[in-house]
Structures are given as C-alpha cells and as structure tokens.
Amino acid sequence: MSTDIGPIVSTLRRHRTTAWLLVLEIALTCAIVCNAVFLIGQRLDRVNMPSGVAEQELVQIQLGDLAAGKDRYARAQEDMALLRQVPGVQSVAITNQVPFGGSSSNSNLRIDPSQHDPVANAATYLGENLPQTLGTRLVAGRKLAPGDYVNADVAVDALNRGRTEGLPTVAVITRALAERLWPGQEPLGRMVYLTDKAGVRVVGVLDTLVRPNAYRDATAQYAVILPLHMGADKDESYLLRTRPQDRQRVLAAAVAALHKADPQRVVTRKRTFAEVRQEFFRSDREMAGTLVGVCIALLTVTALGIVGLASFWVSQRRRTIGVRRALGATRADILRYFQTENFLLATAGIVLGMVLAYGLNLFLMAHYELPRLPIGYLPAGALALWLLGQLAVLGPALRAAEVPPVVATRSA
Amino acid sequence: MFGYYLQLALRSLGRNRVLTTLMVLALALGIGACITTLAVLRLLSGDPLPGRSAQLYYPQIDPYPKDGYVPGESKPQENLTWVDANELFAAHRAQRQALVALGSAKIQPRDAGGRPFFGDAVMTTAEFLPMVGAPFRYGGAWSAADDAAGARVVVIAGFLNQKLFGGANSVGRTLRLNGHDFRVVGVLDRFSPQPRFYAINLGRSYGDGDGVFLPLRAGRAVKLDPYSVSCWEAADIEHLETAPCMWLGLWVELPDAAAVANYKRFLDGYVREQIARGRFHRTDTALPDLMQWLRDENVVPDDARLQAGLAFGFLLICVTNTIGLLLAKCLRRSREIGVRRALGATRGAIFGQFMVEAAIVGLAGGLLGLVFAELGLWGIRHQPAEYAELARLDLSMFVFTFIVALLSALVAGLLPAWRACAVAPAPQLKSA
Numbered sequence: 001m002s003t004d005i006g007p008i009v010s011t012l013r014r015h016r017t018t019a020w021l022l023v024l025e026i027a028l029t030c031a032i033v034c035n036a037v038f039l040i041g042q043r044l045d046r047v048n049m050p051s052g053v054a055e056q057e058l059v060q061i062q063l064g065d066l067a068a069g070k071d072r073y074a075r076a077q078e079d080m081a082l083l084r085q086v087p088g089v090q091s092v093a094i095t096n097q098v099p100f101g102g103s104s105s106n107s108n109l110r111i112d113p114s115q116h117d118p119v120a121n122a123a124t125y126l127g128e129n130l131p132q133t134l135g136t137r138l139v140a141g142r143k144l145a146p147g148d149y150v151n152a153d154v155a156v157d158a159l160n161r162g163r164t165e166g167l168p169t170v171a172v173i174t175r176a177l178a179e180r181l182w183p184g185q186e187p188l189g190r191m192v193y194l195t196d197k198a199g200v201r202v203v204g205v206l207d208t209l210v211r212p213n214a215y216r217d218a219t220a221q222y223a224v225i226l227p228l229h230m231g232a233d234k235d236e237s238y239l240l241r242t243r244p245q246d247r248q249r250v251l252a253a254a255v256a257a258l259h260k261a262d263p264q265r266v267v268t269r270k271r272t273f274a275e276v277r278q279e280f281f282r283s284d285r286e287m288a289g290t291l292v293g294v295c296i297a298l299l300t301v302t303a304l305g306i307v308g309l310a311s312f313w314v315s316q317r318r319r320t321i322g323v324r325r326a327l328g329a330t331r332a333d334i335l336r337y338f339q340t341e342n343f344l345l346a347t348a349g350i351v352l353g354m355v356l357a358y359g360l361n362l363f364l365m366a367h368y369e370l371p372r373l374p375i376g377y378l379p380a381g382a383l384a385l386w387l388l389g390q391l392a393v394l395g396p397a398l399r400a401a402e403v404p405p406v407v408a409t410r411s412a
Numbered sequence: 413m414f415g416y417y418l419q420l421a422l423r424s425l426g427r428n429r430v431l432t433t434l435m436v437l438a439l440a441l442g443i444g445a446c447i448t449t450l451a452v453l454r455l456l457s458g459d460p461l462p463g464r465s466a467q468l469y470y471p472q473i474d475p476y477p478k479d480g481y482v483p484g485e486s487k488p489q490e491n492l493t494w495v496d497a498n499e500l501f502a503a504h505r506a507q508r509q510a511l512v513a514l515g516s517a518k519i520q521p522r523d524a525g526g527r528p529f530f531g532d533a534v535m536t537t538a539e540f541l542p543m544v545g546a547p548f549r550y551g552g553a554w555s556a557a558d559d560a561a562g563a564r565v566v567v568i569a570g571f572l573n574q575k576l577f578g579g580a581n582s583v584g585r586t587l588r589l590n591g592h593d594f595r596v597v598g599v600l601d602r603f604s605p606q607p608r609f610y611a612i613n614l615g616r617s618y619g620d621g622d623g624v625f626l627p628l629r630a631g632r633a634v635k636l637d638p639y640s641v642s643c644w645e646a647a648d649i650e651h652l653e654t655a656p657c658m659w660l661g662l663w664v665e666l667p668d669a670a671a672v673a674n675y676k677r678f679l680d681g682y683v684r685e686q687i688a689r690g691r692f693h694r695t696d697t698a699l700p701d702l703m704q705w706l707r708d709e710n711v712v713p714d715d716a717r718l719q720a721g722l723a724f725g726f727l728l729i730c731v732t733n734t735i736g737l738l739l740a741k742c743l744r745r746s747r748e749i750g751v752r753r754a755l756g757a758t759r760g761a762i763f764g765q766f767m768v769e770a771a772i773v774g775l776a777g778g779l780l781g782l783v784f785a786e787l788g789l790w791g792i793r794h795q796p797a798e799y800a801e802l803a804r805l806d807l808s809m810f811v812f813t814f815i816v817a818l819l820s821a822l823v824a825g826l827l828p829a830w831r832a833c834a835v836a837p838a839p840q841l842k843s844a
Contacts, residue, residue, distance in 0.1 A: 018739050032725045156650070157648070234637075301733055305438075309740050368714050
C-alpha cells in the first residue's frame with residue numbers, strides 16, 4: 001500500500017481542482033453531519049427527560065368553568081367522588097397543572113423572608129391526592145394529611161389581606177428542590193417562604209416530580225406541592241390513575257359520567273399522559289426527524305459524488321491501468337490503488353472537516369445556546385466518512401480492476 | 413448558435429444518463445430543501461398587516477418592584493396592568509389606540525340548540541378593528557360609548573357567522589357568551605393576520621383568527637379571563653383589575669416620526685410621574701413598531717432558522733458535487749473540445765456550450781426541486797404546528813426557486829466551462 005502513495009499523490013496533483021472539490025465536499029459533509037448528529041442526540045435526550053410520574057397509568061380531564069352561583073369546592077368533591085366510582089380508576093387527583101403540561105404556575109422561593117433574591121423558582125402544584133395519583137414516591141417525612149388542607153379562596157383572601165391565618169402551613173417538595181434550597185442538609189422541618197409572610201414547613205420529600213414547563217435539565221425537577229382544596233374551574237384538571245390497558249376505556253367512561261352529572265359542562269381536554277408527553281416534546285421530535293433526514297441526504301449525495309468522480313477517473317485512466325496490468329500489476333494492486341486514493345482524499349476531507357465542524361459548533365453555540373461538541377463525535381464522524389468513501393469507491397475500483405492488460409496495446 | 417449548443421448539450425447529457433440523473437437529483441434535493449425551509453421562514457417572518465404595520469406601535473413599561481433591578485440591564489414588560497393600560501389609554505395621545513386581551517369564551521347560539529363550545533375571544537376597545545383594517549361584511553364596530561358602558565355587543569368572524577347563522581346577515585341577532593346575551597353589531601369578512609400579532613404575547617400566534625371581538629369591560633363583566641396573566645407577586649387573579657398582574661396589550665397608531673417621538677416622550681414622562689408617586693421603580697420604556705415587536709418576541713423559532721441554515725449547507729454540498737462531476741466530465745471531453753477548437757470554434761463558443769449544458773442541468777434541477785419543495789411543504793402542512801396550514805408556495809417563491817436553481821447550476825458550470833475553453837487544441841489532436 002505504501003508503495004502506491006507516491007504515484008497517487010502525483011496523479012492527484014495533476015487533477016488538483018477535481019481532487020480539491022471532492023475534499024471540500026467531504027469536509028462540508030463531515031462538518032454538517034457531526035453537528036447534526038450532535039443536535040439529534042441533544043433532542044433525543046430532551047425527549048427522554050424523566051417525569052418521575054407513572055406516565056403509562058395516567059389520564060387527564062379538563063372541564064370548562066361552572067355556571068355562576070355554583071359552589072366550586074363542593075362540585076370538585078362531587079366530581080372526584082363520581083370519578084372514583086368509574087370502574088378501573090385506582091386513584092383521582094385534582095390539580096392546577098400537570099407535569100409536561102406546558103403552561104405553569106411557579107413561585108419564587110426564599111429560605112429566609114428577608115432574603116433579597118429568591119433561591120429558586122419552582123413549579124407550584126396545588127391540589128389534592130397528587131403524589132399518590134401521580135405515583136411519585138415519598139422518600140422522607142410524611143404525606144399531606146386531611147388536616148393540612150385549606151380552601152384555595154380562603155388562602156388567596158388571606159394572602160391579599162397580608163394575614164397568615166388561612167394560609168397552608170406545610171408543603172412537600174422534591175428532592176432536587178430540597179438540595180437546591182439547603183445543599184447537603186436535612187430539609188424536613190425547615191421553613192420555605194413564598195412571600196415575605198407566607199412560609200410553609202417542609203414535611204415531606206418526594207423522589208421526583210417534573211415541572212409543567214421543563215425546559216432545562218438543571219431545574220426540571222424543582223417542584224413544590226401545597227395542600228389546597230381546589231374548586232372545579234376551567235384551569236383545574238382531574239388526573240386519574242388506572243392500569244395501562246384500561247386508559248382509553250376509563251377516559252371515555254369518566255367523561256360520560258361527568259357529562260351525565262352536568263350536561264352543560266364542556267370537556268376542554270381529555271388525554272392520556274402519553275399524549276401529554278408527546279405534545280410537549282413534539283417540536284423536538286420533529287427537529288430530530290428533520291436532522292436525521294438531512295444527514296441521510298447529505299451522506300447519499302456525497303457518496304454519489306464519490307462514485308461519479310471515481311468512475312470518471314477510472315474511465316479516463318483505462319490506458320494507464322492497462323499499461324500497469326501489462327507490466328505485471330495484479331487486479332488487487334489496481335483495486336488497492338483506487339482504495340488508497342480514496343482513503344487519502346477522505347483523510348484530507350476529514351481533517352478539514354474537523355476544523356469546519358468545530359467552527360460550525362462555535363457558531364451554533366453563539367446563536368442557539370448549544371453546548372460544546374463533545375470530542376468523541378469527531379473520530380466517530382471520521383470513521384463514518386472513511387467507511388462511506390471506501391464503500392462508494394468500491395464499485396468503480398472493481399471496474400478498474402477488470403480492465404484487461406490488452407488495453408495498453410490499443411490506440412485510444 | 414444557441415440552438416446548436418442546446419443540441420450538443422443534450423447529446424452530451426444523454427450520453428451519460430446515470431451521471432446526469434445524479435447531478436439533477438442532487439441539485440433538486442438541495443433546492444427543494446432550501447425552498448421548503450425558506451417558505452416556512454417567510455411565512456413566519458411575514459408582515460401580518462402590509463401597509464399598516466409601519467404605523468402601529470406597542471408601548472411597553474416596567475411596573476416591577478426594585479428587587480434585583482440593575483438599570484440598563486432589564487427590558488420593559490410585554491404586557492400592561494389594568495391600571496397603567498387604562499391611564500395610557502385615557503390620555504389619548506395617539507391618532508387611534510386600542511387595548512387588547514385574549515381569552516376563551518363559551519359560545520352558544522341563542523336560538524339553535526346544541527352544545528356550547530369554546531372559542532378564542534378578543535376583548536378590546538372600539539378603535540381596534542378599524543385601526544387594523546378589519547373588513548366588515550355586515551354592520552360595523554361598536555362605539556367608544558359602548559366601551560365605557562360595557563355594552564353587551566359583539567363583532568363575530570365570518571367563519572363563526574357561517575357556523576352559527578348559516579352566513580346570513582346576523583346583525584341584531586343574539587349570541588350567548590359565557591352564559592350572557594350579546595347583540596351582534598358586526599360580521600367580519602375574512603380577517604386573519606398571520607401571525608396574529610396582537611395575540612402573540614397573549615397566548616396565540618397563528619391560525620384561523622378569532623371568533624368573537626367584544627368590548628373589554630363587557631368581557632370582564634361576564635368573567636372572561638385572559639389566557640396570559642403574569643404577576644410579580646402573589647396575587648388574587650380573580651380580581652385582575654386590582655392585582656399586581658400584567659395581562660393587557662396597548663396598540664397605538666402613530667402616523668409619522670414626530671408622532672412616534674412625541675409618544676415616546678409621553679411614555680417616559682408617564683413612567684417618571686409614576687416613579688415620583690412611588691408606584692414604579694424602573695425607568696425602562698420601549699415603543700417598538702409592529703415588525704420590531706414581532707422580532708422582539710422571537711416569532712421565528714430558532715429551529716426554523718437552523719433548518720434553513722442546514723438546507724443551505726446541503727445546497728452548497730450539492731453544488732460542490734455538481735461542479736466536481738461537470739468538471740470531470742469536461743476534462744474527459746478534452747479531445748472533443750480540441751477538435752472543435754481546431755475546426756474554428758472560439759473559446760467563447762466552447763464556454764457558451766458548457767454553460768448551456770450547466771443551465772439545462774440547473775433548470776431540470778429547479779423543476780424537480782419545485783416538486784420536492786411542494787412535497788416538503790405538503791409534509792409540513794400535515795404537521796401539527798400552529799402555522800402548518802399556511803405553508804404554501806406563492807408565485808414569488810416559484811420564480812425564486814428557478815433563480816436559485818439556475819444560479820446554482822451556472823455557478824457550478826462556471827469552473828468546468830472555463831477549464832474547457834482553456835483547452836489548447838494542438839496537444840489533444842495528437843494521438844494520445
């Protein structure tokens with residue numbers, strides 16, 4: 001192989017422009033594919049973000065608001081009692097928001113009411129029966145008990161008047177949030193403040209619970225649950241836990257039961273939690289799909305380019321090949337010649353491509369808040385392009401190897 | 413002469429059918445990808461109100477508390493509180509002006525039975541519809557007196573009129589909104605600015621447009637809640653009029669630069685006055701025009717830009733590919749070129765012949781690229797994004813496709829053609 005390199009380089013020097021074009025094409029492909037594969041990885045990581053809830057067992061139902069004059073709190077209790085009767089329902093919760101639901105209600109949390117800046121911003125789940133229904137595990141402390149609960153309107157009124165009676169006094173928080181508020185310390189029994197007056201004592205720590213608008217991994221699990229009775233209203237949802245195979249049936253039966261109780265109410269949303277996740281990450285999935293398509297198209301075009309050029313070179317050098325064969329070169333020698341040539345071109349393209357890939361990544365980092373391209377992508381990209389080049393050149397090279405020595409004796 | 417080049421080019425392309433197909437296909441893929449992503453970008457960055465957008469401005473101030481405020485490092489807020497919106501509105505410093513909030517109304521036809529349904533409802537003031545040039549089919553907008561009185565009147569969109577009243581003139585008929593009777597005073601013709609600029613910060617961006625438009629006070633009186641409410645401290649969102657929450661947009665019409673400067677001075681003055689009264693702590697204000705406001709709101713998602721960038725990278729590779737293949741082909745035809753030159757063809761003639769060949773590849777690539785672009789857009793229309801249905805090729809994109817195709821092919825053909833016309837005839841004629 002090494003003996004071939006000298007003649008190959010001198011041949012390529014005579015086809016400088018064409019060789020450079022091929023190198024350039026391989027380099028551009030390398031740069032774009034490395035970054036695209038990196039982007040695909042990023043998107044897939046996001047799509048697979050853990051929620052910490054029993055996703056395969058949950059369904060959500062959201063209703064329009066009640067007619068004026070009805071007691072929303074009584075209605076919520078009636079609805080939940082009704083939903084518990086639906087066959088297959090294991091647990092029912094009412095909540096102001098759902099994990100990965102998109103729109104969210106959040107609080108700025110302080111660990112000392114006089115603190116100037118909040119320590120963390122956390123999704124504030126309000127409602128009943130949440131950890132049990134969502135299926136998130138309590139890792140320390142106790143559950144929220146019936147005695148902890150207050151009506152939401154009483155709490156809001158107290159907040160407006162700046163009074164503390166009527167506000168909830170306890171909360172459960174996620175482990176990630178506890179670690180953010182008091183790194184390395186025991187969170188149970190500590191006070192966390194939602195305003196300068198409204199402080200709640202942490203009585204329980206949840207393993208995991210993702211926020212409705214989880215956009216960044218670092219803060220995705222910052223969530224707190226406050227013990228509030230919520231009224232039946234257009235912003236509140238019922239969450240039902242059931243067996244995975246019963247979800248569709250339970251959803252239909254639950255909606256029918258609610259309609260039967262009050263034909264005037266409008267169901268604004270009914271979906272399984274799998275659909276919630278699907279909708280939340282839709283654009284990421286689409287983008288990953290587009291990127292995969294672009295990578296395939298790029299690699300195909302580049303491969304076809306290599307096939308095309310190599311075919312031309314083979315037919316252009318038929319006489320030379322014939323002469324070499326007549327002078328004793330074997331078929332394997334000819335095959336190896338073209339393979340080595342392609343390897344050299346691919347290597348030049350890859351080296352240039354690495355630099356371009358790095359530059360492209362810097363550009364993307366500056367404009368799209370992307371992390372740095374991990375160094376591991378570069379050798380993987382190089383390997384892929386070497387393989388692609390060898391595969392693409394194989395056909396033309398085999399055809400070159402078939403050129404009989406007798407060609408040397410014919411006039412062109 | 414051109415006819416002869418065409419004949420030569422077609423013969424040459426026909427001789428290497430596989431290669432020609434490859435070149436056309438690669439170019440078409442690149443062009444198709446570019447045009448698809450450009451059509452989406454154009455759709456997303458389009459002007460929702462051509463001819464009027466330059467005179468519509470969106471005043472912004474910042475009622476946030478002092479906490480964490482570093483002058484010069486914060487931006488004014490997207491929406492206004494009820495108090496500030498009404499103060500600015502009442503000052504009436506613009507030619508026309510309107511407050512806007514967006515919510516979901518339970519709609520039920522008065523006479524017809526059937527289930528009520530929810531639709532987007534714009535709570536606004538009298539001058540909004542005339543100011544944005546909404547065309548009426550029947551009736552017209554309500555008056556400023558209706559605004560002040562919180563009159564139960566409503567303007568409905570054409571599609572809703574079709575659905576509820578079968579397209580008949582429904583002015584004077586009654587519609588139940590959130591369980592209360594509203595009198596129809598106007599029916600719109602097709603009105604759906606894309607994006608829905610007035611709703612972007614209020615929870616909606618693209619789509620058919622809104623079903624009902626009603627006076628702000630009347631909407632609030634029937635408990636129509638805005639989609640987007642942002643509060644800077646714990647608040648009772650049942651009483652938005654007194655809560656420390658922002659949920660209203662104000663649009664003002666300012667005809668010229670002097671009026672804009674005047675309004676900005678007025679806005680700064682308002683903020684200084686509020687600071688003096690102890691209500692405000694932050695001095696930042698802004699008065700973007702409609703298109704600037706859309707840019708501020710990042711209406712074009714990063715993903716769409718990234719896709720367009722990728723598509724252009726792809727086209728670049730396809731063009732490089734085509735150059736390489738055309739060049740290889742042309743070098744192989746050195747003998748033919750030598751013969752033509754020896755028989756009297758000028759360098760210009762050879763150059764022209766090869767450029768015609770490249771142009772044919774370009775046109776074929778463009779035609780096929782158009783098919784790919786239509787396919788791509790068809791794919792996008794079947795995605796569930798809010799803007800998806802609007803993704804189409806218009807005439808200008810159509811023409812643009814061909815310009816891109818031809819330019820790419822001509823650029824690709826330039827180097828091979830130049831190399832071809834540089835071939836010296838004599839050495840080629842000697843027996844190789």
